[in-house]
Amino acid sequence: MPTKHLLKIEDLHHSFGSNQVLKGVSFSLNKGETKVIVGPSGTGKSTILNNIIRLVPPDQGKIYLEDTEITATKKINEVRQQIGFVFQDFGLFNHLTALGNIMVGLTKVKKMTKQAAAELALNELDRVGLKEFSDSYPSQLSGGQKQRVGIARALAMQPKLILFDEPTSSLDPELTGEVLKVMRNLAEDGMTMLVVTHEMGFARSVADELIFMEGGHIIEQGDPEQLFTEPVHQRTREFLFQLTDLYGEGGA
Amino acid sequence: MDNLDLIQQALPYLLEGTVVTIELTFWSLLIGIVIGLPLAFGQVYGNKALKFVIAIYERLARSIPLLVMLLLLNYGLPRLGLRIPVFRAAVIGIGLRSAAYQSQIYRGAIQSVGGSQLKAALSLGMSRFKAFFYIIAPQAIRIAIPPVANESAIVLKDTSLAFTIGVVELLRQGEYYIATSNKPMVIYLTVAFIYFVLTTLVNGGLSLFERKYQIPGIGIEGGHSDAY
Ligand SMILES: Nc1ncnc2c1ncn2[C@@H]1O[C@H](COP(=O)(O)OP(=O)(O)O)[C@@H](O)[C@H]1O
Numbered sequence: 001m002p003t004k005h006l007l008k009i010e011d012l013h014h015s016f017g018s019n020q021v022l023k024g025v026s027f028s029l030n031k032g033e034t035k036v037i038v039g040p041s042g043t044g045k046s047t048i049l050n051n052i053i054r055l056v057p058p059d060q061g062k063i064y065l066e067d068t069e070i071t072a073t074k075k076i077n078e079v080r081q082q083i084g085f086v087f088q089d090f091g092l093f094n095h096l097t098a099l100g101n102i103m104v105g106l107t108k109v110k111k112m113t114k115q116a117a118a119e120l121a122l123n124e125l126d127r128v129g130l131k132e133f134s135d136s137y138p139s140q141l142s143g144g145q146k147q148r149v150g151i152a153r154a155l156a157m158q159p160k161l162i163l164f165d166e167p168t169s170s171l172d173p174e175l176t177g178e179v180l181k182v183m184r185n186l187a188e189d190g191m192t193m194l195v196v197t198h199e200m201g202f203a204r205s206v207a208d209e210l211i212f213m214e215g216g217h218i219i220e221q222g223d224p225e226q227l228f229t230e231p232v233h234q235r236t237r238e239f240l241f242q243l244t245d246l247y248g249e250g251g252a
Numbered sequence: 253m254d255n256l257d258l259i260q261q262a263l264p265y266l267l268e269g270t271v272v273t274i275e276l277t278f279w280s281l282l283i284g285i286v287i288g289l290p291l292a293f294g295q296v297y298g299n300k301a302l303k304f305v306i307a308i309y310e311r312l313a314r315s316i317p318l319l320v321m322l323l324l325l326n327y328g329l330p331r332l333g334l335r336i337p338v339f340r341a342a343v344i345g346i347g348l349r350s351a352a353y354q355s356q357i358y359r360g361a362i363q364s365v366g367g368s369q370l371k372a373a374l375s376l377g378m379s380r381f382k383a384f385f386y387i388i389a390p391q392a393i394r395i396a397i398p399p400v401a402n403e404s405a406i407v408l409k410d411t412s413l414a415f416t417i418g419v420v421e422l423l424r425q426g427e428y429y430i431a432t433s434n435k436p437m438v439i440y441l442t443v444a445f446i447y448f449v450l451t452t453l454v455n456g457g458l459s460l461f462e463r464k465y466q467i468p469g470i471g472i473e474g475g476h477s478d479a480y
């Protein structure tokens with residue numbers, strides 16, 4: 001039954017040409033949960049997120065948002081409004097101010113009035129600590145600020161769930177903390193989040209579940225602490241410790 | 253006769269030709285936009301076959317010297333029973349070539365906005381059409397302004413080739429006046445000066461526009477070099 005979960009993924013397969021990337025991935029997310037996906041680069045993490053909102057439609061498998069089968073719906077734009085997406089390279093609209101970036105989805109997609117959209121957008125900017133930067137263009141913001149605008153833009157759409165694709169990977173190390181802090185606050189406020197990241201500190205302290213993927217499969221998933229301390233698979237231990245060595249406990 | 257007097261006498265005729273030069277420029281650029289834009293869309297969003305056909309068109313239009321093109325239209329086509337008035341023949345020839353160059357400008361501008369912004373727009377629930385209209389186009393237009401200014405100046409100058417098929421534009425009027433006055437230096441210099449003023453106006457106008465709509469981080473900051 002797909003009704004219990006907010007997001008349910010069943011037996012996802014995806015190939016690019018002859019490159020078989022996802023070989024049967026299943027997991028689900030309950031309302032208010034934060035799950036973190038880790039795994040080596042090229043293992044299909046981004047593909048899963050892109051499959052979920054059908055930026056890249058999956059070859060096989062089913063994805064549900066509550067009762068809606070995303071993989072079958074004819075109203076994909078309505079589904080996308082309900083799922084926020086935060087990109088590694090921010091994806092900010094360069095011709096719009098921070099406020100404009102947040103407003104454009106509200107006015108052009110949700111058909112809100114300019115005034116209502118501006119008010120909501122300003123609130124979301126405040127929530128990520130960027131109220132004073134509402135008139136700044138992306139080129140005038142630091143990487144960390146850009147990503148916080150990206151998060152505010154996703155939040156303003158009042159999504160049921162937010163997907164994060166390596167939100168701190170293109171930031172200088174000293175800027176990751178401000179973004180992780182915003183994400184941590186969101187998780188505490190009960191936002192449902194699916195996060196692809198290498199930040200093990202964040203995973204250990206925020207995630208309800210950690211999913212370790214490799215070679216198109218989920219190798220192991222469970223309580224983050226347990227995966228770190230007593231993983232079932234030796235490979236999980238190797239990978240997690242290698243990550244912790246590389247990236248440290250960062251931003252925890 | 254004094255040179256200044258000569259210029260003064262020639263000026264009304266030269267200005268008459270200038271009007272024709274401006275008309276040639278306007279219509280040629282318009283054809284360039286009307287054909288160039290769909291070509292650019294085809295290059296960006298079309299399938300392989302369409303892209304291939306457009307690429308061939310662009311290569312042809314850019315490889316044939318404009319003079320040869322104009323001669324073909326004016327002296328070649330009538331042999332096939334198709335006679336086009338010289339003004340139109342000139343506009344078609346110059347316009348078809350400009351379409352190839354403008355297509356490349358628009359394609360580059362659209363592509364330079366980048367896939368990650370398109371992804372972001374779609375992720376908000378925008379249709380492709382909305383994403384193009386609200387996100388890509390506003391940036392692409394700004395990026396295209398400097399090269400379009402440049403292309404406009406090139407078209408303006410190349411309308412002078414229309415004189416070879418008998419369009420009475422600025423250069424042709426100059427030739428008439430040289431025939432009666434026998435003062436080529438003065439007249440050609442005056443003609444050159446008028447072209448200089450016109451190209452400066454075109455570039456100045458477009459860079460005013462560019463500055464008015466300037467957004468930090470979009471296009472080439474600090475102004476573009478006038479590569480004409
Ligand atoms: N649009 C695409 N076209 C072809 N191959 C792709 C495309 N996107 C991703 N891939 C390939 O799919 C594999 C998985 O990519 P991705 O999901 O981005 O991995 P990850 O996010 O885990 O690093 C990689 O081998 C990558 O090269």
Ligand SMILES: [Mg+2]
Pocket residue numbers: 045046047165166
């Ligand atoms: Mg990735």
